[in-house]
Amino acid sequence: MKFSKMLITGFVMLIGVNAFAQKKTAKYEKLEIEMFPKSKEGYKQVYIQLPVAKNENDLKVEFFVGTEKMLDCNNYFLMGNVKTQDLQGWGYNYYEVESKGEVGGTLMACLDKKTTKKFVSLQPEIVRYNSKLPLVFYIPKDLEVRYRILRPDTSMKKAVQK
Known part of the structure; x- marks a missing residue:
């Protein structure tokens, strides 16, 4: 009797874990980046x-293009720029750094x-959230892209009138 209860409990847990795992993978749209150009010499494509x-x-989505460096107490920034490019014929954007x-x-x-290790980046950029399209970047090989998702405050606030 105890064995059958343990077997049933284990089976129910296995189904629950499997359902959770399937739900987790279903949260992403099918990724298609074949239409984007190949990266040029000295650059890499990240998304x-x-x-x-x-x-x-x-x-x-706020993204940061940068690298980690050993730096002192000063405030640092990476020099360079990010250009938004149009993927001709598709209407999609990608970013060249x-x-x-x-x-x-x-x-x-x-x-x-x-000195401490700090992530130093270009001026961060904010773009709209769209799970149907990847954010594609072409960056120098020694840089990386980090990002965070920005969510609105739960309630609207009213400006104060003077």
Whole structure:
């Protein structure tokens, strides 16, 4: 009797885990990036595939193109720019990054001379959330793309009148 209860419990748990795993993989649209151009010499193609979400019109994606460096107490930024390109004939966008990896920053006196590993990036950009299309980037081989999903506050607030 105990064995059959354990067997049934195990079977129910297995079905639950399997259903959860299937649900997790079904949260992404089918990825198609074959139509995007190949990366040029010294560059790599990277992409972000966003999961399907409720109310995607309310969401935004903020992306950062940069690299980790050992830096002192100053505030740093990566020099370069991001150009939005149109994928001819498709109506899709992709992003080309131009940067030599040079860093600029403030000139504060760092008394402790201590350095720490920091992610230094170009000016972040905010784009609309769309799980049906990947965000495709062409970046220099020594850089990476990081991102975060921005969600609205739950309630609207009213501006104060003077």
